[in-house]
Amino acid sequence: MSTKEEETREVGDGAGTSRAIARARRRAALARFCRAYGGNRAGLYGAAILLVAVLAALVTPLVTDPSGMDVTRATGAKMAPPSADFPLGTDESGRSVLLMLLWGARVSLLIGFMSALLSMVIGTVFGIASGHFRGWASAVLMRVTDWFLVLPALVLALVLAAVLGGGASTIILAIGVTSWASTARLIRAQTLAVEARPYIERSRALGAGHWHVMTRHVLPNVAPLVLANTTLTVASAIVTESTLAFLGADSGQVSWGGMLRGSYDWGAATSGAWWYVLPPGLCIVLVVLAFTLCGRALETVLNPRLRGAS
Secondary structure (H helix, E strand, C coil): CCCCHHHHHHHHHHHHHHHHHHHHHHHHHHHHHHHHHHHHHHHHHHEEEEEEHHCCCCCCEEEEECHHHHHHCCCCCCCCCCCCCCCCCCCCCCCCCHHHHHHHHHHHHHHHHHHHHHHHHHHHHHHHHHHHHCCHHHHHHHHHHHHHHCHHHHHHHHHHHHHHHCEEEEEEEEHHHHHHHHHHHHHHHHHHHCCCCCHHHHHHCCCCCCHHHHHHHHHHHHHHHHHHHHHHHHHHHHHHHHHHHHCCCCCCCCCCCHHHHHHHCCCCCCCCCHHHHHHHHHHHHHHHHHHHHHHHHHHHCCCHHHHCCC
């Protein structure tokens, strides 16, 4: 074997060893994360509630008949109380409230997840860019962020939904575009802290460009914060979607917020039809509480200072 082949083999073995070490470190970090999260009782309760809600939303098309959501095919009496045929009663059209809850969970959770994802992408890009670049670029990005911060997000989302028309995609766009500013502020502060570390300076001295520093050094360090904040943003997005639906800017499909609007329009609370008011309200409260518990638990696990304080 020639000297050049031996050197190539040694380089290959070294790269393989480095990848194996990196995989072992990632597995160890994941195991530590699971142990730390498992020790947070509130986080486990939140995760259990979310698991039930997501599973219910996923299996609903498999175990229920979507024709029951059609007001022209409703078989129950109007505003009927709970019975054996309709465990949670019926609405003003004779549809099962339980069936509406299950199908509404799909819409509310989908809009919550997608809105939070859009919000976090915009906030992360703005936060990292404004923290990495200095001078006029950072100033312009932060002024745009401040402009969105001072605007009333709910009113702006309501206007956007009214201008763009109905549909789930419109509601997702309206919530995502109006709720990213606080995330950008948070990510920018973390980016400034990361870029003050010595290895960033060494990376720049070795010739690393802006894209390399932002994607290979800054983004992995702010990712845990993004994950924890996303969980909290989903809860906020679900509340915003329910509020928009209650105010009339719904997605055109049955959601928990739309059910509350329907119960209000038909005077369910004043007529004693509690089964039409309480279930969607309780579902919103439980899911938002679950996302909040999970988000706080993630913050505690991923932030060593909070973990030490607890």
